[in-house]
Amino acid sequence: MAKLASTAPSRSPRLRPDRRRGTPKIHPVRSRRTTRVVVLSEHAIYRHGLRSLLETEPDFVVVGGAADCTEAVRLVHERRPDILLVDLATSTLPKGGTFSTLANSCTTAHIIMLTPGLQKADVAEAMRFGVRGVVVKGVSAELFFKSIRAVAAGQYWIDREMVGNLAQSLCTASRSGATAVGPKRFGLTGRELQIVSLLISGGANKEIASRCGIRERTVKQHLTNVFDKLGVSNRLELALFALQQRLVAPSAADCSHAPLPR
Numbered sequence: 001m002a003k004l005a006s007t008a009p010s011r012s013p014r015l016r017p018d019r020r021r022g023t024p025k026i027h028p029v030r031s032r033r034t035t036r037v038v039v040l041s042e043h044a045i046y047r048h049g050l051r052s053l054l055e056t057e058p059d060f061v062v063v064g065g066a067a068d069c070t071e072a073v074r075l076v077h078e079r080r081p082d083i084l085l086v087d088l089a090t091s092t093l094p095k096g097g098t099f100s101t102l103a104n105s106c107t108t109a110h111i112i113m114l115t116p117g118l119q120k121a122d123v124a125e126a127m128r129f130g131v132r133g134v135v136v137k138g139v140s141a142e143l144f145f146k147s148i149r150a151v152a153a154g155q156y157w158i159d160r161e162m163v164g165n166l167a168q169s170l171c172t173a174s175r176s177g178a179t180a181v182g183p184k185r186f187g188l189t190g191r192e193l194q195i196v197s198l199l200i201s202g203g204a205n206k207e208i209a210s211r212c213g214i215r216e217r218t219v220k221q222h223l224t225n226v227f228d229k230l231g232v233s234n235r236l237e238l239a240l241f242a243l244q245q246r247l248v249a250p251s252a253a254d255c256s257h258a259p260l261p262r
Contacts, residue, residue, distance in 0.1 A: 032059035035152045038079065038109070039065045040072040041087035050085065057145055069101055076106040082152045086131075088115040103130030110151045123158070127240055133157035155233075156240045186247070187229045195222050196247060200239045 037054060039047045039062060047065040054060040063079040066072035076084060084106055102111055112133035113126050123134050133151040135144060136159060147157040185193065191212070198208045205223075209216040232238045241247065 032149070033152075034059055034061055035083060035148060036061050036063045036079065036081040037083045037085060037148070038063060038072060038075050038081040039085045039087075040067075040069070041065075041085075041114075042067050043087070046087060053141060053144075054148075060145075060148070072102065073105045076109050081109050083148055084109040084111045085148075086111060086113050088113050100129050110154075112148065112151055112157070127158075128246075134159065156237050158236065158240065186245070188226060188247075192222050192226050192229075193247070195219060196226060196238065196242055199223070199235060200242050 037060060039050045041047050041050075044065075044067070047067075051062040051065065054062055063081050064075040066075055072084060072086075075081070084102065086102065110132040111130065112135055113123075113131050114135055114137055115123075116137050126134065133147055133156065135147050135157065139147075150157045188196070194212065195208055198211060203211070205216050205219045209219045212219070226238065227233060230238065230241055232241055
């Protein structure tokens with residue numbers, strides 16, 4: 001039979017305070033940094049619902065709600081939120097104009113787009129204009145909170161299902177010549193630009209190495225250098241950064257035929 005835990009007094013030696021060090025200090029656990037949020041939606045019930053949901057978390061504070069783009073810009077300037085949540089279903093906000101206006105006018109806040117579904121054209125356009133996160137309305141509350149914290153910390157957030165679509169958008173733009181690399185190369189070499197282009201086209205390290213005539217470990221080293229130069233930490237962030245900054249090497253398709261010096 002298993003023994004039950006004894007409730008008798010313990011005979012272990014009595015602990016005495018260390019007089020040399022004094023009473024030990026208790027350090028409180030650090031709480032999360034407070035994230036200030038403004039909600040943009042034409043529907044008052046939806047705005048109030050989001051406020052109630054967000055404020056169940058102690059690190060979220062909703063500092064305003066806006067029914068249109070103009071009011072949202074005013075609130076961002078006045079209340080300096082960390083996050084601006086934009087309801088894409090708001091019919092009074094034309095998408096292209098909204099993304100452009102908010103990105104240019106609300107530079108102090110990271111924008112998260114709330115969408116009823118993942119539309120490739122909308123997501124690609126939003127990322128080009130500076131949206132930092134795309135969240136489908138059907139996600140769990142836990143994932144919703146996680147996305148806000150990630151964007152507030154300076155990261156990008158997007159559903160994994162959209163990564164391939166974004167890469168396809170980049171490929172199409174590259175072939176059309178609409179997003180050729182301009183004067184802002186962010187310190188990347190020609191080889192690094194080619195590897196970025198192949199990566200966002202969906203190539204794995206082994207495939208990139210084969211097409212460029214270099215070793216796989218050399219590709220990994222190039223990617224490490226690219227991450228450091230651009231301030232990104234993974235392939236998803238790199239793809240989104242490349243989309244937003246139009247950082248696509250137009251000669252990527254010819255990489256295997258005209259390899260650059262290693």
